[in-house]
Amino acid sequence: MDASSYDEFGNYIGPELASSSEEEEESDYETEAVHGDMADGPDEIDQMDEHSDQEDHSGGESGGYSELTAMARRMDIAQTQVVLHEDKKYYPDAEEVFGPGVEALVQEEDTQPLTEPIIAPIKVRKFQ
Structure with a gap:
């Protein structure tokens, strides 16, 4: 590696590296396979499911693959929803934890005043 091709922070500033068009096409394909078409909505996925169901009933052997593809698209949409x-x-709510017949109270303020200590001091009593 030539040190003159990098700046003081380690960023490459040398001449542009040659890359083959095959690598670019491959990376585009991988991006498409991972992210899919973001414009696809639930309606389009349902239509794809119906189409794959029709293929299954017509005797197509690609049914398993289309089901996996549809499930993968649903998972992608579920993960990207806001x-x-x-x-x-x-x-969990108090009702979910303790059951429906239990009344759970949450007090926002302390019931013990600040003037009263939490642990009372020991009183020394003298008997004369």
Whole structure:
């Protein structure tokens, strides 16, 4: 490696490297295979499922592959959907934890005043 081809941070600044068009086509294919077409919505996936079902009934042998493809697309869409903060559920509700017949109270404020210590001091009593 030639040190003059890199700057002080290690970034390559030398002449542009030659890459074959075959590598570019391969990387485009991999990107398409991983991400798929982002414009596909649930309706298009349902149509693809119906189409694959028709192929299955007509005696096509590619049914297993089309089912896997449709399932993979559904998983991609489920992973890329936006979930709002209000819709996220981090902890179970009290009813789910303790059951429907239990009343669970959550107190926002302390019931013990700040003037009263949590652990009372020991009182020394003298008997005379």
